[in-house]
Amino acid sequence: MIHAFALLLLCQLAGEIAARASGLPVPGPVLGMILLTVLLITLPGLADRVRGVAQGLLSHLSLLFVPAGVGVVAHLDKLGPDGPALLAALFISAIAGLSVTVLTFAAMLRLTRNTDEAPRAGY
């Protein structure tokens, strides 16, 4: 467990250093994710060693956003008189963005005849 956690932190650290050093406009942890993916592809045996810790963190990823979310509520008054307009613009554009992304992705899958065995929602 300690090895897996050390590997995650080292990848994040390398990502932060690479982001700062290169001036790339990508967050350090995202570069760390890319680095770990490359490591896993190169050394597939690593996957079993990080699986426990990685799945543990990801299965409760929601929890990690709670402190920031409480911060938003604590500072909700800072939205001020612009609050309703900001929320309306945010909600409508998020729905539009989600719809365009998912429909474009699905249309491109059909166009490239990429209808393979990927799992589907059974709603």
Next chain:
Amino acid sequence: MPVTDIWTYLSEGPLVWLTATILAYMVGDALFRASGGRPLVNPVLIAIVLLSALLLSTGTAYGTYFEGAQFVHFLLGPSTVALALPLFENRRHVMRTALPMAVALVAGSLVSMLLGLGIGWVLGLRGISLLSLGPKSATSPIAIGVAEQIGAAPSLTAALVILTGIFGAVTVTPLFNLLRVRDYRARGFAAGAITSGIGTARALQVNPTAGAFAGVGMGLNALFTALAAPYVIPWIFG
């Protein structure tokens, strides 16, 4: 020692607020499971409401709360790195969908950004408030960086990113059902690209492939927003 003194002592340290954060989330998660995974019964939303009520009723400042909550908050970084695991396990799916991802990313990200600014303008927003809407679909560190570059308010942008994420977490499942898109690659990718971390957390709750594509969507939109927004947004308002 009187109860009030014990409380005064405990409420100043990190233990109470770290414990409260995890317990509030456990309540939210239990309700989420009891509801059979209904998207509206979102564990993050429930935990935020419970904790906000607690802070308000005890007169606790957010800074004091965050002393304890920071330990949870810090794990966001290593968890983002951990997204490499679902990405690795779904690498064949991901490689085969490079073109659909690229086209969907550019289309969806631009719609989210431009429509947000357009509606905000129509509703009377101007200046810093309006600009702060621009990068809301990107993950927080990128959105904050873009906000600084284009002269928006970083703290307002950070709040809008979280609100977008919570809104996405409760919306994506009914919305995608309504649109009749059942493919988990498309559903996860859209959730991650447009509603970043909290949307990705929701996708991971639903399906591992959706979670992997959400992680890719979040990463790609971080890159796209960072590269495009500093040019697109000033160009519109130039």
